[in-house]
Amino acid sequence: xxxxxxAFSKGRPVIAAFVTGGDPTPGDTPAILDALxxxxxxxxxxxxxxxxxMADGPAIQLGNLRSLGAGTTTADLFEIAKGFRxxxxxxxxxxxxYANPMIRRGSEWFAVQCTKAGVDGVICVDxxxxxxxxxxxxxxxxxxxxxxxxxxxxxxxRLPVVLDGASxxxxxxxxxxxxxxxxxxxxxxxxxxxxxxxxxxxxxVVGFGIRTPEQAANVSTVADGVAxxxxxxxxxxxxxxxxxxxxxxxxxxxxxxxxxxxxxxVA
Amino acid sequence: MRxxxxxxxxxxxxxHFGQFGGRYVAETLMPLILDLERHYEAAKADPSFAAQFxxxxxxxxxxxxxxxxxxxxxxxLGGAKIYFKRDELNHTxxxxxxNCIGQILLAMRxxxxxxxxxxxxxxxxxxxxxxxxxxxxxxxxxxxARDIERQQPNVFRMKLLGADVHSxxxxxxxxxxxxxxxxxxxxxxxxxxxxxxxxxxxPHPYPELVRDFQSVIGREARQQILQREGRLPDLLVAAIxxxxxxxxxxxxxxxxxSVQMLGVEAAGHGLDKDHAASLAGGSxxxxxxxxxxxxxxEDGQITEAHSISAGLDxxxxxxxxxxxxxxxxVRYESATDTEALEAFKLLCRxxxxxxxxxxxxxxxxxxRVAPKMAKxxxxxxxxxxxxxxxxxxxxxxxxxxx
Numbered sequence: 185x186x187x188x189x190x191a192f193s194k195g196r197p198v199i200a201a202f203v204t205g206g207d208p209t210p211g212d213t214p215a216i217l218d219a220l221x222x223x224x225x226x227x228x229x230x231x232x233x234x235x236x237x238m239a240d241g242p243a244i245q246l247g248n249l250r251s252l253g254a255g256t257t258t259a260d261l262f263e264i265a266k267g268f269r270x271x272x273x274x275x276x277x278x279x280x281x282y283a284n285p286m287i288r289r290g291s292e293w294f295a296v297q298c299t300k301a302g303v304d305g306v307i308c309v310d311x312x313x314x315x316x317x318x319x320x321x322x323x324x325x326x327x328x329x330x331x332x333x334x335x336x337x338x339x340x341x342r343l344p345v346v347l348d349g350a351s352x353x354x355x356x357x358x359x360x361x362x363x364x365x366x367x368x369x370x371x372x373x374x375x376x377x378x379x380x381x382x383x384x385x386x387x388x389v390v391g392f393g394i395r396t397p398e399q400a401a402n403v404s405t406v407a408d409g410v411a412x413x414x415x416x417x418x419x420x421x422x423x424x425x426x427x428x429x430x431x432x433x434x435x436x437x438x439x440x441x442x443x444x445x446x447x448x449x450v451a
Numbered sequence: 452m453r454x455x456x457x458x459x460x461x462x463x464x465x466x467h468f469g470q471f472g473g474r475y476v477a478e479t480l481m482p483l484i485l486d487l488e489r490h491y492e493a494a495k496a497d498p499s500f501a502a503q504f505x506x507x508x509x510x511x512x513x514x515x516x517x518x519x520x521x522x523x524x525x526x527x528l529g530g531a532k533i534y535f536k537r538d539e540l541n542h543t544x545x546x547x548x549x550n551c552i553g554q555i556l557l558a559m560r561x562x563x564x565x566x567x568x569x570x571x572x573x574x575x576x577x578x579x580x581x582x583x584x585x586x587x588x589x590x591x592x593x594x595x596a597r598d599i600e601r602q603q604p605n606v607f608r609m610k611l612l613g614a615d616v617h618s619x620x621x622x623x624x625x626x627x628x629x630x631x632x633x634x635x636x637x638x639x640x641x642x643x644x645x646x647x648x649x650x651x652x653x654p655h656p657y658p659e660l661v662r663d664f665q666s667v668i669g670r671e672a673r674q675q676i677l678q679r680e681g682r683l684p685d686l687l688v689a690a691i692x693x694x695x696x697x698x699x700x701x702x703x704x705x706x707x708x709s710v711q712m713l714g715v716e717a718a719g720h721g722l723d724k725d726h727a728a729s730l731a732g733g734s735x736x737x738x739x740x741x742x743x744x745x746x747x748x749e750d751g752q753i754t755e756a757h758s759i760s761a762g763l764d765x766x767x768x769x770x771x772x773x774x775x776x777x778x779x780x781v782r783y784e785s786a787t788d789t790e791a792l793e794a795f796k797l798l799c800r801x802x803x804x805x806x807x808x809x810x811x812x813x814x815x816x817x818x819r820v821a822p823k824m825a826k827x828x829x830x831x832x833x834x835x836x837x838x839x840x841x842x843x844x845x846x847x848x849x850x851x852x853x
Contacts, residue, residue: 233754236627236738239477239633245621246692258750283475283737288751310737335479337641361639413655443798448798 187276188352191226192387197404202413204247206256208424213264219428223435225299232281241364247417258312262301269302278305289323293311305329305352336360353387364414367393374406397441404442452701458705466655471770474654475737483641488656490561507552510557512542518675522837523801528815531824535834536573536672545836546696547578553664558645564588565644569633571626572761573605580614590614593633623755626765650693651769654740665699687712692763693770696835698739715816717758725757728785729768730776743770745817760808786815807836
């Protein structure tokens with residue numbers, strides 16, 4: 185069983201917590217990642233900063249700029265990942281970002297670095313299934329999941345394309361839009377998750393627009409997990425190197441609400 | 452399937468020109484991109500679409516644009532005969548309108564009710580605002596805050612035409628950031644919005660359809676030079692930012708082996724300093740939906756472009772140019788800010804034409820190559836825009852206060 189599949193077998197909906205690597209500096213990220221785990225995150229999404237984050241709203245754009253402004257390199261990110269793996273042997277770590285920094289030195293190189301650093305999965309925002317013929321096989325050959333995204337615009341005709349070759353989990357982008365701005369209705373999320381569940385046995389994690397404990401709790405009753413990012417990156421933006429406490433408390437507030445909702449559901 | 456012996460059949464069914472092009476977009480946009488492709492295929496097969504396009508180009512844009520023999524410049528340079536394809540005489544003053552007409556017709560075919568576009572110098576923004584006004588569709592133009600400061604006349608033009616100009620404060624606050632922001636807006640409004648991309652780049656099918664709409668330039672030039680000279684030219688020259696005017700001129704000639712082609716990138720302060728020459732100083736990567744040559748660092752972070760010409764100030768290039776570069780069909784060189792300014796001044800004085808700074812780069816290359824060619828050889832250079840918009844930039848560069 186992989187670290188990712190174990191995380192989905194703990195009998196509780198997972199929190200996939202995103203933070204931009206190197207924000208505000210590469211030196212600050214390890215403690216922030218630890219805070220995510222301490223708060224109750226089950227999957228860590230380590231954002232790879234990019235100069236042109238086309239799918240991100242203002243908060244994560246700023247996180248990218250802070251990180252790049254601090255001089256964060258791809259090598260720094262793999263160092264951060266390696267350190268995390270040593271401290272947390274069982275917590276799955278997923279790199280999330282854009283295609284160009286991932287393929288810059290070749291897909292093989294990237295897959296090798298991921299393996300060495302103990303990375304479990306990769307989410308590449310601007311690499312649809314049609315274009316992953318290099319990165320996909322390179323990662324899979326190394327036992328790393330290339331996590332596919334489904335969206336409200338992914339219709340029945342297209343869904344099989346998305347699911348073909350998918351592994352790890354499916355990241356359902358619950359709004360047609362960028363990170364952190366709008367939120368979807370719980371009904372539309374429930375419908376979409378049901379549609380995905382009918383087509384795949386992979387866990388479904390819902391992201392984009394989930395911010396409050398209430399939203400996380402609601403979504404967690406219909407999905408296998410929730411992904412949160414913008415709210416965490418905003419805390420890092422506000423508190424900088426002192427974000428550890430607020431980040432841990434925020435994730436813990438999601439955890440409490442989700443656990444309570446799951447008890448209610450069982451009862 | 453690629454036909455043998457033709458370089459004009461690309462891209463392949465997945466939007467690739469060799470290793471370049473493709474559809475590197477967020478999943479949210481994929482269904483829309485595929486839908487756009489289906490509609491474009493249908494439009495291509497529909498004679499009424501072509502008829503409507505041709506009619507607007509003739510009566511609204513003012514095509515065909517003349518092919519002009521630059522007699523005094525030819526004499527001055529003392530080599531090949533120099534012709535200019537005068538796309539600066541189009542309505543709105545540049546080649547950009549050709550593509551905007553095609554795309555807005557496509558938008559209406561698809562039932563889209565809102566138009567968005569990115570712009571750098573403002574020429575594509577003005578052309579988009581123009582066609583949006585002509586067809587009564589609301590229009591939002593995304594423009595970097597820094598470009599808004601330096602291109603006030605075009606901002607005012609867009610507003611006069613009824614467009615909403617959205618100032619982009621993110622990143623380097625120039626063209627690439629405007630494109631990021633337009634993509635962000637589009638992803639959140641895919642149901643009713645059509646994105647009119649201004650250059651032959653972006654996710655498939657944009658590079659193909661922009662090229663097709665701009666190819667009117669090369670088709671006309673081919674016919675006109677055959678009429679004037681009874682033969683094909685020896686050399687085509689065009690400036691390259693994203694490369695839409697160049698691909699428009701080159702594409703109809705790609706299979707004419709006797710016709711050489713020269714694309715001219717912006718070398719800014721010099722190729723060893725700040726520049727916008729993606730082929731000369733960049734490497735293949737993925738940005739804005741396609742794989743192509745980009746200015747980037749060793750980690751794949753996009754570096755900022757510089758050119759005196761805001762229209763060439765972009766860190767990428769259309770994917771078909773990357774392919775034509777790799778297979779060696781087109782030669783790509785560059786011209787610096789200083790060389791472009793010299794060419795600008797020369798054309799003003801010798802021919803009574805004030806060119807835009809973009810084609811001034813092409814003219815700079817003509818100044819370099821024409822003297823080395825024989826007097827019976829023929830150059831066709833694309834004069835893709837007029838220079839009215841650039842007089843403030845040129846005055847500043849020449850140290851003149853106006």
